[in-house]
Amino acid sequence: MQELLGTGIKQIIDEYPEVGTILQDYKIGCVPCNVGTCLLKDIVDIHNLPPELEQEMMTRIAKAVYPEREVSIPLRESTQAPAAGELKYSPPMKRLVDEHVLIKRLVALIPSLIETMDLETESGRQVLLDAVDFIRSYADKYHHAKEEDILFKYFDENLDILKVIREDHETARAHVRALVEAVEKREPESAAEHLSGYRELLTEHIKKEDEILYPWMDRELTDGQIGQIFSQFHALELTFGDAPAEYGQLITKLEEAHR
Ligand SMILES: [Fe+2]
Numbered sequence: 448m449q450e451l452l453g454t455g456i457k458q459i460i461d462e463y464p465e466v467g468t469i470l471q472d473y474k475i476g477c478v479p480c481n482v483g484t485c486l487l488k489d490i491v492d493i494h495n496l497p498p499e500l501e502q503e504m505m506t507r508i509a510k511a512v513y514p515e516r517e518v519s520i521p522l523r524e525s526t527q528a529p530a531a532g533e534l535k536y537s538p539p540m541k542r543l544v545d546e547h548v549l550i551k552r553l554v555a556l557i558p559s560l561i562e563t564m565d566l567e568t569e570s571g572r573q574v575l576l577d578a579v580d581f582i583r584s585y586a587d588k589y590h591h592a593k594e595e596d597i598l599f600k601y602f603d604e605n606l607d608i609l610k611v612i613r614e615d616h617e618t619a620r621a622h623v624r625a626l627v628e629a630v631e632k633r634e635p636e637s638a639a640e641h642l643s644g645y646r647e648l649l650t651e652h653i654k655k656e657d658e659i660l661y662p663w664m665d666r667e668l669t670d671g672q673i674g675q676i677f678s679q680f681h682a683l684e685l686t687f688g689d690a691p692a693e694y695g696q697l698i699t700k701l702e703e704a705h706r
Pocket residue numbers: 591594612616652656
């Protein structure tokens with residue numbers, strides 16, 4: 448079993464596709480991940496399932512890989528796994544989760560932005576450019592900068608989970624660039640396609656961060672590091688002045704217009 452824990456998850460799934468299905472049963476999405484050099488033990492560690500569920504999952508994986516062997520998986524001792532539905536965050540992680548709430552409010556407006564899109568008038572184009580301004584200034588410069596320039600610096604940049612998250616940020620930026628181009632060229636179909644792409648991507652991305660990445664980072668960081676991160680977040684927030692609150696008002700205004 449030890450050798451299996453030290454094997455890359457993609458290699459295991461290639462040889463034993465049933466393992467991918469088993470992981471999906473525990474809401475672990477390794478199959479669609481396109482980075483995929485995580486070892487099985489990283490997957491177990493990052494997802495921090497409650498001990499009974501982890502034992503059950505590992506028993507099923509062992510049976511799929513070694514059908515001829517009797518493998519017994521011990522119950523891991525842990526008091527760290529949160530009860531289902533209850534996630535506790537350190538203060539800096541809580542800050543990021545709270546910022547996601549505002550980003551999710553913009554994401555929730557996207558279907559209505561698509562439905563009412565009017566690229567032939569200046570005011571119609573401005574609605575989308577306001578959304579772009581929010582995404583670039585708040586979601587990217589403010590929020591993603593906290594993640595990429597501060598928080599992620601405390602971890603090995605080659606970790607798969609961070610590569611996936613950074614790739615998501617890049618894909619989001621590409622959608623926004625293409626959206627601006629579509630607005631300038633007055634191409635509603637392309638604008639709708641990239642708005643939808645951004646919506647799908649960010650919905651999954653935020654879920655990954657809230658439910659997997661941040662809780663795992665909280666378990667890895669020392670109290671001293673969490674304090675450092677929080678004070679760096681605070682210093683960055685000061686440089687933005689009232690802008691974050693103003694972006695909150697922009698979202699409220701958009702919501703009122705799209706009720
Ligand atoms: Fe992110």
